[in-house]
Amino acid sequence: MLKIDSVSKKFKTDFWSRSFWALRGVSFEIAAGDVVGFLGANGAGKTTLIKIIMGLIKATHGKIYFSKIMGVSKKSIFSNLGFLPERPYFYPNLTGRDFIAYLGKLNNLSSLEINQQGQKWAQRLGIDFALDRQMKNYSKGMLQRVGIISTLLHRPKLIILDEPLSGLDPIGRKEIKDIVADVRKQYGTTIFFSSHIVPDVEELCQKVIFLEKGKMLYSGSVSELVSKHSSSKYRVILEWRGCWEDKAIICNYPNSFLLYENELEKVLCFEIAKEEKEQFLSFIMDKGAKIVSFSQKSIKLEEILYNVNGDR
Amino acid sequence: MVFSWIELVDEFSKMVLICKYSFMEFMKSKIWVGVFLLGSILLLLSYISYSFAYGVAERIALDVGLGLTSLSTVFMAILLGHALISKEIENRTIHMIVTRSLGRKAFFLGKLLGVIAVLSINVIILMSMSFILYFLLGGHYSPLMLFSVLFSFFEATIVLLIVVFFSLITNATLTIIYGIVIYILGYVISSTLVLQYVEKNNFLATVINACYYIFPNFNRLNLKDYILYQKTIPMETLMMGTAYAFFYMLLVIVASLFIFENKNLD
Numbered sequence: 001m002l003k004i005d006s007v008s009k010k011f012k013t014d015f016w017s018r019s020f021w022a023l024r025g026v027s028f029e030i031a032a033g034d035v036v037g038f039l040g041a042n043g044a045g046k047t048t049l050i051k052i053i054m055g056l057i058k059a060t061h062g063k064i065y066f067s068k069i070m071g072v073s074k075k076s077i078f079s080n081l082g083f084l085p086e087r088p089y090f091y092p093n094l095t096g097r098d099f100i101a102y103l104g105k106l107n108n109l110s111s112l113e114i115n116q117q118g119q120k121w122a123q124r125l126g127i128d129f130a131l132d133r134q135m136k137n138y139s140k141g142m143l144q145r146v147g148i149i150s151t152l153l154h155r156p157k158l159i160i161l162d163e164p165l166s167g168l169d170p171i172g173r174k175e176i177k178d179i180v181a182d183v184r185k186q187y188g189t190t191i192f193f194s195s196h197i198v199p200d201v202e203e204l205c206q207k208v209i210f211l212e213k214g215k216m217l218y219s220g221s222v223s224e225l226v227s228k229h230s231s232s233k234y235r236v237i238l239e240w241r242g243c244w245e246d247k248a249i250i251c252n253y254p255n256s257f258l259l260y261e262n263e264l265e266k267v268l269c270f271e272i273a274k275e276e277k278e279q280f281l282s283f284i285m286d287k288g289a290k291i292v293s294f295s296q297k298s299i300k301l302e303e304i305l306y307n308v309n310g311d312r
Numbered sequence: 313m314v315f316s317w318i319e320l321v322d323e324f325s326k327m328v329l330i331c332k333y334s335f336m337e338f339m340k341s342k343i344w345v346g347v348f349l350l351g352s353i354l355l356l357l358s359y360i361s362y363s364f365a366y367g368v369a370e371r372i373a374l375d376v377g378l379g380l381t382s383l384s385t386v387f388m389a390i391l392l393g394h395a396l397i398s399k400e401i402e403n404r405t406i407h408m409i410v411t412r413s414l415g416r417k418a419f420f421l422g423k424l425l426g427v428i429a430v431l432s433i434n435v436i437i438l439m440s441m442s443f444i445l446y447f448l449l450g451g452h453y454s455p456l457m458l459f460s461v462l463f464s465f466f467e468a469t470i471v472l473l474i475v476v477f478f479s480l481i482t483n484a485t486l487t488i489i490y491g492i493v494i495y496i497l498g499y500v501i502s503s504t505l506v507l508q509y510v511e512k513n514n515f516l517a518t519v520i521n522a523c524y525y526i527f528p529n530f531n532r533l534n535l536k537d538y539i540l541y542q543k544t545i546p547m548e549t550l551m552m553g554t555a556y557a558f559f560y561m562l563l564v565i566v567a568s569l570f571i572f573e574n575k576n577l578d
Binding site for chain 1: 319322326329330333336337338340341403404405407408409410411412413414415576577578
């Protein structure tokens with residue numbers, strides 16, 4: 001659907017200042033139907049890359065390729081694209097309805113289609129009651145909702161959202177996350193969205209691209225990344241009512257680590273390596289311990305990405 | 313060929329659409345309150361000058377009225393022009409529009425036409441107020457009056473286009489300063505060329521002569537003296553003035569379009 005090939009971007013803030021690289025050789029591909037999260041801290045270069053994809057700024061090196069499903073000419077490609085920039089401000093004196101109609105007409109939609117689609121998404125996003133108000137009276141969340149409607153209006157094949165959840169309240173965030181999931185499910189739309197909030201990306205995306213200081217640190221499946229990092233440790237909680245000598249033996253079991261002990265409830269919690277788990281379980285059962293729980297230690301994407309970053 | 317015609321028609325229809333919504337945005341703003349307030353002040357000042365004048369008082373009222381109208385429309389052009397594109401970039405609204413299926417040219421020209429339409433209404437309102445007062449005070453109609461409305465509109469449009477041009481390459485403050493400076497230069501350069509000091513200094517004369525061709529010459533579009541002193545003006549001069557205005561506007565539009573097409577919209 002979209003291929004980013006060795007894209008670099010050099011900026012120079014003014015004539016006297018030294019130039020700096022905002023992006024350095026970023027390459028990745030997005031397949032049709034994927035929901036891809038674009039992660040990175042503020043200033044990592046996410047918005048710069050999105051602007052290059054959208055043709056708003058030019059890359060210093062590298063190229064952007066769209067698949068033929070999107071169209072051949074620039075115009076046809078852009079008619080299949082939906083884009084929402086970060087924290088946009090729309091014409092304050094136009095109403096939400098005017099703005100939606102304006103962008104719908106720019107996408108060659110008929111008035112009937114604009115009304116039907118606009119109303120459908122406005123109801124879904126809970127903004128239909130305010131569509132006839134001037135946008136200068138809208139809150140940040142309302143503006144974001146109008147932006148989302150105008151992005152979805154023409155049923156694009158690829159949607160690019162730049163920080164769509166920033167500045168929204170928890171309800172607004174949930175609504176937009178639900179819509180992203182629904183659009184993908186109903187229409188098979190490819191969605192690429194940037195965020196610096198990792199749990200949002202983890203919740204919605206199958207794939208993730210992680211950018212740090214203009215360099216791509218990871219590109220691939222979320223589940224692969226999580227399983228790769230979370231498969232090494234298991235957590236065992238057991239109830240122990242035996243003698244203290246046996247307890248000392250259990251605690252000294254090789255490659256196990258006592259995480260905590262609750263003296264009152266006679267509960268012990270161990271962390272054990274993957275390859276030791278079977279032997280450890282049979283050992284403690286032989287000693288008469290009762291297993292309360294046994295689980296793989298879960299690790300959040302956020303922790304993994306911090307580690308990926310820290311490793312470098 | 314057929315394909316390119318379809319493309320062209322599509323771009324044109326989008327340009328008209330952008331023009332319509334830009335105009336709508338201005339219409340719904342408080343700009344018209346400002347225009348009518350300005351018009352009322354203009355009327356008051358014209359009437360005051362009439363009351364204190366001796367002899368052909370209605371002409372003095374018209375002189376003040378036309379002068380103030382010209383200044384206020386130019387002021388309006390600078391005000392509207394400096395933020396026309398830069399504000400769209402700053403607010404990222406442009407990001408949502410130019411990433412639709414339309415070219416940057418259609419967007420730029422649509423925005424320009426929208427603001428030019430606003431400016432034309434502004435000129436008509438202010439000029440009409442001046443002429444109405446002039447007629448009420450006993451002045452007579454002259455066909456040149458219509459040309460003076462048109463030329464005043466051309467003058468304001470040229471200033472607007474120059475301001476938009478500078479807004480694409482520099483910041484808002486410098487844009488406004490350049491707009492004002494070029495407006496002043498547009499009136500004084502031709503007078504400077506006939507100064508003895510300049511005529512004697514070859515280098516200075518060459519530089520000012522070059523500036524004369526680069527900067528607009530607003531004296532060509534100033535019909536105030538002809539109306540006030542009821543002088544006749546050959547049709548040829550009027551046509552040349554119109555052609556000059558169109559040529560200059562076209563030149564600035566082409567230069568602006570080139571910059572806008574290649575501009576990083578960040």
